[in-house]
Amino acid sequence: MKIFFTKKQYEALIKLVYLGDWMANSCKTGDEIDLEIEKVEQYIYSFAKDFGMEDLLDQSERGTIYPTTAFEEKLDTYIDEYDDENFWDELIHSLAMRDFVEHYGKDVVAAMEMSERFEKEEPFIQKYEDEFYENGIQKLRLSTNPECG
16 A cells, blocks of 8 residues: 655654653553554654655654754643643543532442433533633632531
8 A cells, every 4th residue: 555645744744653652651651551552653754864854854863863952842732732731621521520419429430320410410511610710720729627428
């Protein structure tokens, strides 16, 4: 099988490959790293010269190909946007779930049908979405008072 790319498509491909490897391997070390993903990444990067894009990638003395600092910084904007959105989503859903379970009880929530659960959890989610939209984390505090929960 052969796949043909334009220069523009190849640039998009190396962005996707970098971001995919980052998602799969950035939090892993040693044996946890997905080597198959890294092999594909290296293979895709190896065509940079063919597309006249060697300025976007560097090569170490050991032969590993990686994005230049300037190219990586461009790609980091995707990661930063994702992290920001994911932060708010995780924070809202974690706090809403905590309040939802506190309100109904763990066993009652576990026994709910999924549709009922979504319906009853929604006001808790909406409360935090509204709060964080209006105030960000400005009013968010950890309580050291055991009576506050």
